[in-house]
Structures are given as C-alpha cells and as structure tokens.
Amino acid sequence: MKIVVTGAAGFLGKRLIRALLERGSMTDSAGERRPIEHIAAFDVVPLEGIDDARVQVSTGDLADPAHLERLVDAGTHSVFHLAAVVSGQAEQDFDLGMRVNFDATRALLERLRALGQRAKFVMTSSVAVFGGALPACVDDSQVWAPQSSYGTEKALADLLLADYSRRGFVDGRSLRMPTIVVRPGKPNRAASSFASGIIREPLNGEPAVCPVDPRTVLWLMSPLRAIDNLIHGHELPAAQLSAGRVINMPGLSITVADMVASLRRIAGDEVAARIAFTPDPAIERIVNSWPGNFSARYARSLGFVHDDGFDSVIRAFIADASTVAA
Amino acid sequence: MKIVVTGAAGFLGKRLIRALLERGSMTDSAGERRPIEHIAAFDVVPLEGIDDARVQVSTGDLADPAHLERLVDAGTHSVFHLAAVVSGQAEQDFDLGMRVNFDATRALLERLRALGQRAKFVMTSSVAVFGGALPACVDDSQVWAPQSSYGTEKALADLLLADYSRRGFVDGRSLRMPTIVVRPGKPNRAASSFASGIIREPLNGEPAVCPVDPRTVLWLMSPLRAIDNLIHGHELPAAQLSAGRVINMPGLSITVADMVASLRRIAGDEVAARIAFTPDPAIERIVNSWPGNFSARYARSLGFVHDDGFDSVIRAFIADASTVAA
Numbered sequence: 313m314k315i316v317v318t319g320a321a322g323f324l325g326k327r328l329i330r331a332l333l334e335r336g337s338m339t340d341s342a343g344e345r346r347p348i349e350h351i352a353a354f355d356v357v358p359l360e361g362i363d364d365a366r367v368q369v370s371t372g373d374l375a376d377p378a379h380l381e382r383l384v385d386a387g388t389h390s391v392f393h394l395a396a397v398v399s400g401q402a403e404q405d406f407d408l409g410m411r412v413n414f415d416a417t418r419a420l421l422e423r424l425r426a427l428g429q430r431a432k433f434v435m436t437s438s439v440a441v442f443g444g445a446l447p448a449c450v451d452d453s454q455v456w457a458p459q460s461s462y463g464t465e466k467a468l469a470d471l472l473l474a475d476y477s478r479r480g481f482v483d484g485r486s487l488r489m490p491t492i493v494v495r496p497g498k499p500n501r502a503a504s505s506f507a508s509g510i511i512r513e514p515l516n517g518e519p520a521v522c523p524v525d526p527r528t529v530l531w532l533m534s535p536l537r538a539i540d541n542l543i544h545g546h547e548l549p550a551a552q553l554s555a556g557r558v559i560n561m562p563g564l565s566i567t568v569a570d571m572v573a574s575l576r577r578i579a580g581d582e583v584a585a586r587i588a589f590t591p592d593p594a595i596e597r598i599v600n601s602w603p604g605n606f607s608a609r610y611a612r613s614l615g616f617v618h619d620d621g622f623d624s625v626i627r628a629f630i631a632d633a634s635t636v637a638a
Numbered sequence: 639m640k641i642v643v644t645g646a647a648g649f650l651g652k653r654l655i656r657a658l659l660e661r662g663s664m665t666d667s668a669g670e671r672r673p674i675e676h677i678a679a680f681d682v683v684p685l686e687g688i689d690d691a692r693v694q695v696s697t698g699d700l701a702d703p704a705h706l707e708r709l710v711d712a713g714t715h716s717v718f719h720l721a722a723v724v725s726g727q728a729e730q731d732f733d734l735g736m737r738v739n740f741d742a743t744r745a746l747l748e749r750l751r752a753l754g755q756r757a758k759f760v761m762t763s764s765v766a767v768f769g770g771a772l773p774a775c776v777d778d779s780q781v782w783a784p785q786s787s788y789g790t791e792k793a794l795a796d797l798l799l800a801d802y803s804r805r806g807f808v809d810g811r812s813l814r815m816p817t818i819v820v821r822p823g824k825p826n827r828a829a830s831s832f833a834s835g836i837i838r839e840p841l842n843g844e845p846a847v848c849p850v851d852p853r854t855v856l857w858l859m860s861p862l863r864a865i866d867n868l869i870h871g872h873e874l875p876a877a878q879l880s881a882g883r884v885i886n887m888p889g890l891s892i893t894v895a896d897m898v899a900s901l902r903r904i905a906g907d908e909v910a911a912r913i914a915f916t917p918d919p920a921i922e923r924i925v926n927s928w929p930g931n932f933s934a935r936y937a938r939s940l941g942f943v944h945d946d947g948f949d950s951v952i953r954a955f956i957a958d959a960s961t962v963a964a
Binding site: 444445452468472475 | 778882
C-alpha cells in the first residue's frame with residue numbers, strides 16, 4: 313500500500329514515518345492488512361534523516377492541483393494529513409492560514425474523492441476549536457466556538473472531513489489533539505510553543521520564558537502517545553466510529569506550576585530556575601481560551617491512550633533527545 | 639445607506655425588502671440610524687412585484703468576483719445574505735451546495751473585508767447543523783454534528799462569519815432559523831418542504847403528502863417572526879453579542895399531528911382530510927436528525943421573538959395569502 317504523509321518533516325511527521333516503517337503493514341479501508349510499499353513524505357521543506365527505500369520525499373504546494381495529482385494517486389490507500397500553519401502564525405496572516413489549514417485540506421479531500429477509492433484520511437485537529445464559556449471539564453457534546461483563526465480553520469476542516477466521510481468520498485478520522493509536549497527542536501510560532509520551551513530549553517541549559525500564569529491549566533499529550541493515537545486512529549474499523557469522525561483525544565490536565573515542579577523533581581532546582589515568568593497578553597488570550605480538561609469519553613471508548621503523568625513525559629523526552637535527531 | 643439582499647426573489651427576501659422599505663431607515667455598524675436609499679435585490683431569478691425607486695434588481699452568480707464587485711460596493715452598509723441551495727438539493731448535488739452555500743458566502747465576506755468598512759452581515763443559518771445523539775431540548779452549548787451536506791455548509795459559513803467578525807472584517811450575525819412555516823408558493827426541494835405543504839395545499843383545495851410520522855416533532859417559525867428577527871438581528875448593537883455571532887433562534891416546538899389538529903380546528907375536517915401520510919425514508923432520515931426543541935437562551939436574552947401557537951401561524955398565512963402575491 314501507499315501512504316501519503318503531509319507535514320512529514322515536522323517532528324510528528326518524522327516520528328510517524330519511523331513508526332510506520334517499523335510496523336511494516338497497515339489496514340486499508342476494506343479492513344485488509346497490507347504491507348507498506350511506499351510512503352510519500354511531503355512537506356514545504358524536505359524530510360531529512362530517514363534512509364529507507366520505501367520513503368519518497370517531495371516538497372511543494374498542497375493547494376497546487378498539479379502537485380496534488382502527483383502526490384496522491386490511484387495507488388494511495390491512506391493519507392496522514394499533519395501539515396498546518398501554527399496558531400500564532402495563522403492569527404498573524406489570515407490568508408496563509410486559510411489557504412494551508414483549510415483550502416489545502418479541502419483540495420486533498422477533493423483529490424481523494426475524485427480517485428473514488430474511499431481512502432483513509434487521518435488528520436490532526438486541535439482543542440483550539442473550543443472557546444467562550446466552558447465547563448471545567450469539556451464533554452464531547454460541547455459546541456465549538458473558536459477564538460482564533462487557527463481554531464476556526466481546524467473546525468472547518470473537521471466539518472468537511474465528517475461530511476466527506478458521511479458521503480463515502482473518504483474514510484476520514486480527525487483527532488482533536490491536546491498540546492503536544494515536549495516538542496524537540498526550536499520554538500515555533502504556535503501560541504502553545506512555550507509549553508515545550510519551558511521544559512526543553514532549561515534541560516538544554518538555556519533560559520526559557522513562560523508567557524502565561526503558572527496557574528494556567530493545559531491539556532497535554534506527549535509525542536509518543538500522539539504517534540500511538542495516530543496509528544490507532546488509522547487502524548480503527550469505520551464501523552466502530554458510531555459517534556462520528558471527529559474525536560476529542562484523551563490527555564493530561566496539568567497546571568504550568570505542576571509542569572515546572574515535575575521538571576524540578578527530575579532535573580533539579582538549577583534547571584527549573586532557568587524559567588522566567590513574563591506574561592504576554594496576546595499569547596495568554598489565545599491559550600486561556602483553550603480548555604484545560606476534557607472527558608474524551610468517546611475516544612476512551614475507542615481505545616485511544618493518554619500519558620499517565622508528566623514525570624514520564626519529561627523522562628521520555630530526555631531519552632528521545634539522546635537517540636533521535638530533532 | 640445601501641443594503642444588499644441576496645435571495646431577494648425568495649419569499650423571505652421579498653418580505654424582508656418590503657419590511658425594510660416600510661421602516662425607511664436602519665442602524666449601521668457604528669450605531670448610526672440612516673435612511674435606506676438603495677436596496678440591491680439579488681437573486682438567480684429577478685425579483686418581481688416590488689415597485690419602488692429605491693430597489694435595484696439584479697441577477698447573476700454570487701461566486702463570480704466581477705458580479706460581486708458591482709453588487710457590493712464602497713457604499714454598502716449592510717448585507718442580508720438569504721441565498722441558499724436548499725437541503726434536499728444540496729444533498730443530491732454536493733458541488734452545487736458547496737459552491738452556493740459556502741463558497742459564495744465566503745466570497746461575499748471576502749468582498750466586504752476588502753472594502754474595509756466592517757459592514758453588517760446578517761445571514762440565515764439552520765438547525766440542520768445539529769444531529770447525532772441529542773437531548774430532548776437542545777441548549778446553546780450543544781455541539782454541531784450535521785447529518786447532511788446542507789447542514790455542513792451552514793456550519794462552515796457560521797464559523798467563517800464568526801471569525802470574520804472577531805477579526806473586525808465584518809459585523810456579522812448568523813441566525814439559526816427553525817423551519818419556516820407556512821411558506822407560500824410551490825413545494826421546493828428542501829427536506830422540510832412538506833411542513834408548509836401539509837398546511838398550504840389543503841387550504842388551497844389540493845392534496846398534500848406528509849412523508850414523516852405524525853409524531854415527528856418540528857421546530858418552527860412563521861415568516862412574520864422570521865422577518866422580525868432578521869431586522870432585530872441587524873439592529874442589535876455588536877456590544878450586546880457577548881456569547882458570539884451565531885445565534886440559535888427561539889421557535890415553536892410542535893408535532894406534525896398537532897399541526898394537523900390545528901389545521902382541522904381552523905379549516906375543518908374536509909381540509910385536514912386532504913393530507914395523506916406516505917413515509918419517505920430519505921426525507922425522514924434528514925428531518926429526524928434535526929432537533930425538535932431548543933432552549934434558545936441566548937437569543938431570548940437578546941430579544942428575539944417566536945410564535946405563540948400554531949393556530950395564529952395558520953391564520954397569519956391565510957391573511958397573508960389574501961394580501962400578498964406569493
């Protein structure tokens with residue numbers, strides 16, 4: 313089978329491709345287990361660091377129909393669509409965010425519809441679709457009320473994926489991801505970038521700025537669990553998706569203060585002292601509009617997993633950093 | 639001020655234009671009351687039957703940028719966007735529904751954004767955005783889960799309107815309308831068409847088919863209250879819209895059996911006997927996915943109105959039919 317991965321050069325994309333190569337086979341939409349013969353790894357920058365004959369790297373513009381036709385073809389059984397403009401950037405550049413986060417997703421869905429093979433389409437959505445007056449623990453029946461263009465674009469894509477699946481154009485699954493922590497590499501323009509930065513930078517001997525109040529409650533998932541869930545979300549039979557194709561993932565609800573306490577426990581006072589708390593109202597406004605806890609009842613019933621505690625998340629990051637290039 | 643009305647030749651469009659002409663003035667987004675100098679009445683078929691120098695009739699394609707530029711110009715203070723492909727047709731022709739119900743709405747919002755005047759933008763949405771497992775009475779916090787492409791397209795437009803408003807591109811208000819009953823004229827391809835047909839046709843001496851079970855609960859609003867609410871929705875100051883721009887309207891929750899009983903009370907047994915109950919599974923599937931009752935708490939707090947009972951809805955239809963061309 314051929315699997316397309318967009319956002320392949322990102323830290324999740326790269327880890328997903330490694331996990332797929334290691335598994336060696338996946339289940340198609342007819343429920344048949346097939347060997348993975350090709351992985352088309354697409355991103356705006358070329359994927360590097362994976363040397364496997366099954367992986368074809370390409371770059372380009374997803375909204376360009378000619379490129380899309382080459383990338384997604386009649387042999388494509390599955391697409392993992394991870395490519396996105398992050399929240400801070402989508403807020404700054406509305407047109408770019410709409411084009412990448414919505415129009416490109418629509419173009420991908422249209423391409424799969426035209427091919428007529430009901431391919432599996434696994435996408436990452438975001439808790440940024442929620443906002444406004446929210447209960448302490450958000451249930452699966454909670455209305456979407458995005459307070460950012462990123463959240464709006466993810467909600468638009470979710471609706472489209474659900475209708476394309478209902479009509480049988482694709483076999484879609486959208487996973488509403490918590491904030492993924494600890495991301496490796498450099499800070500990015502996501503409003504949530506600090507959530508990884510306050511762990512990663514101090515561990516690397518560098519200073520970090522926390523732009524939100526330590527009492528801020530975050531909803532987190534580690535990269536390891538994210539990959540587990542992406543693969544699980546792909547493998548679930550369509551018949552089990554009784555409550556729809558858009559699934560709020562389980563996660564870890566934790567305050568920033570408890571994250572720092574965890575870092576202090578594992579790495580010591582000197583490391584934790586590298587975090588400076590300097591409020592940034594623009595980031596606080598976006599981050600505080602995101603819920604800090606979810607019931608994720610539907611996802612749990614489907615067997616999606618979450619991290620047991622933040623200490624193990626930090627330990628996994630340290631272990632990962634020592635074995636994987638960022 | 640100039641007001642653009644799309645879907646102007648429809649029964650709501652026509653009644654809205656008459657109501658606007660009668661009022662003579664409306665409030666712009668700065669809160670200033672202005673005389674209505676121009677109403678640009680757009681539809682795919684020309685508006686007929688309104689003879690007033692303030693009304694300019696045009697036809698064309700809303701998704702065509704050249705047409706849109708002529709229709710919506712720097713003098714446009716407000717747009718009432720009522721044009722839509724109805725639910726049954728949008729389900730049959732996915733591309734047409736997306737183009738009219740979503741792409742044309744987006745093009746309109748983009749045009750207003752480009753003009754940079756934060757024009758008022760009042761749109762009709764639909765209870766078809768809801769579906770799946772629902773409580774007996776749907777609250778404003780209920781998640782959207784459309785079970786039709788029409789519902790999906792209306793939810794997409796709602797999300798866009800909300801973000802364009804949040805960013806200050808437009809001053810938008812989307813009114814989630816109940817099924818409008820009694821519509822004058824002929825049956826259309828809306829799945830809800832029968833809800834008017836079972837009252838209208840018997841009163842006109844014609845047979846009617848009811849494709850759903852008499853126990854089906856519908857959520858209704860009369861054309862009179864719909865016009866009241868469209869104008870109220872336009873006039874509300876933006877500062878009052880504390881819980882967002884997408885508003886579930888209040889309505890009348892009633893079973894089909896009670897609608898028929900009301901018709902019998904007002905028009906007699908002979909008239910009510912003109913209704914034949916012949917189930918249509920395709921229509922039942924769509925109609926049964928729509929909730930039959932809403933709290934509409936937010937809308938009520940904002941002063942939106944609903945019908946007091948179905949007898950008065952029928953009486954208003956009879957009075958309207960004798961004074962207004964369909």
